[in-house]
Amino acid sequence: MKIRYLMLHAYGMGGTIRTVVNQANAMAAAGHDVELVSLVRRRETPQFGLDPRISITTLVDQRDGRQQDSIGRRAWRRVRGKMVPRGEFAADYFTERVEWAAMEYVSKLRDGVLVTTRPALNLIAARRASKSVVRVAQEHMNLSAYPDSIRREIARYYDRFDAITVLTRTNRLEYQRLLPSTAIVQIPNAVHKVDQERSQQVNPVVIAAGRLVPQKGFDLLIPAFAQVVSEHPEWRLRIFGTGPRKSQLAGLVEQHGLGAHVSMPGRTDRLEKELTDASVYALSSRFEGLPMVMIEAMTHALPVAAFDCPTGPKDVLTDGVDGVLVPPRDVDALAAALNRLIADRELRVRMGRQAAKTSRAYAPELVMPLWEDLFSELLQGERVVDNFWSSR
Template identity: 80%
Template sequence: MMLHAYGMGGTIRTVVNQANAMVALGHEVEIVSVVRRREAPQFAIDPRISLVTLVDQRDGRRPDSFGRKAWRRLRGKIVPRGEFAADYFTERVEWAAMEYVSGLRDGVLVTTRPALNLISARRTPRSVIRVAQEHMNLSAYPETIRREIARHYGRFDCVAVLTRTNQAEYRRLLPGTPVVQIPNAVHKADQEHSRQVNPVVVAAGRLVPQKGFDLLIPAFAQVVAERPEWRLRIFGTGPRRTQLAGLIEQHGLGEHVSLRGRTERLDQELADASVYALSSRFEGLPMVMIEAMTHALPVAAFDCPTGPRDVLTDGVDGLLVPPRDVDGLAAALKRLVADRDLRLRMGLAAAETSRAYAPEVVMPRWDDLFSRLAEGDRPGARFEPSL
């Protein structure tokens, strides 16, 4: 169950990949999209998968009832303030999600963000195996969310997180609750490798404060001052496009930095580049970074919570610098762009690291977890699916 199966983004892509892998293994799979705002999914969904929409918003969102403010104070209101997607959860949307999970009687329900996890914890019948999938580190959530997680996630049969760091966080908060670490999988591990011939740095993600492109642009200005032939291409859409365009102009980088918007050929863009930059203020598990590593791209990244350090080994397959350290990020980028041999060496190591996130490595862990839960295996907090 996911918020918007028809949208773009790393979480949507990885959940669709997971569903495709599960149906390929012989499972009966249904993707539940709480809302729908596009005609067709942006990622390929196996035709054997049933795709269900709860609230169709292609003609726009319907206004809530007159009693919305009162409803927020009632017991029916579950999604707390501070949920990153709280604006999606109108009265109609939240009730539709609650009604759907309440009507389930068996099978495994996997929910994929705090709002849906909390709805599942409080409304899904106990006859259903309930798995909460968390794509973000616990410390990134505001106190309103962490408090509800601590209060309700103990009802789940299992909580699945992406990194060992996340696992430790959730185990401290949820003693006695099974918390397993299974990373997201890339869609394909064997990708075309960068030939390290184009002076191009790539970054990708939603144009929102979390992704830190406002920090990357001034860092790249320092690169251009020494290496004017290099270019930065930022892929993604979002509400901060105008502000970022202004920042590019402010630094005089109109010929050096471009906001490329959404692309359907990101794999080729990565293969054509020479460096990947991760400037996020926080992450769950940075999947586009790992996708870049499948193309043998070395990475310059902020050591933000969480994800980069769980994947990268500093000095081996990338360079880690302190969070939000613009000068440090600039220095890492300058080191990489100045040394092609270093990029080739780190790129090969990055491609090797990325193999741990191949579908054929990750997906059997989900299959094993679901099988063991279906057999009634609900062990304590030290449970790990077999590899």
């Protein structure tokens, strides 16, 4: 079958990009004709490895900088509001030129499967793609995390899709309530692999990873770790990632006197080794879709201390079994959870063993066939009913 994945920036970094690339690689390995379509391009080469059988297409090349749009800023605001609402997290990417490139591309398709991977692209496909194309919208974030402007557009246009895929049971129920006549399919993202080197629980290191943005809550994790250091001064926190909040977070580290205890090394291409060398994973997000780095940490037998934020952590973790869940944004509770794990190596080993067991449900060999089955059913004109994945 012909499968096209339309992404905002296939050459970038991030959890969504990685999971879509993994899915495309799996479909190519299964013998399908796969094309990865990058709406914009700002780097020379993809950051994640692509199967050589996958073709990659760029719609707007921005390696030499953003080109000026043909209409003025004030006029553009009116155009953008018609297709990509301001509440979309990547709305700033969608200049007139970029938005029209996306519309032109999807409107010309006449066959195969088109998979779009974020609300802006989903809305464009819903409104412009031909019904002769099987249209699948991927949602990597929970519905309640979007502002009203996005939820209104989702309610208005998403019923045009042949299927909407979501990551968790909570997401599925949210979308079913909003779109009762539309096929909502729960398929989680798959980890890269589940047979990873396991932590030996010997290094006094807590690890976290993600974009340095408010969503990830590192501004909550740092003061929580200040409480940890007061009881366990030999422990260190390492936060991997890049983003616009780096200077603010660095200021917070200095404010709490944690310069010798908290480091932010930036992006790393050896995260698997860093996870193996750590002893606890901390998830401090204000909201999530499905926290893939957390699950990857679990493949390394790391227990997790996490906010029970919407959505994802509770869909994966069992409190007291493979991790510790605490109320959202409760800094004191997160500090207590970290202290509990840090103080008891036997508990960390036991929870880490269970975490590795839990993570096996997200193995590529279990998840990827679900995508192949879904695409096949839709191409054959079958209606998808109550098609969802279960980790238990």
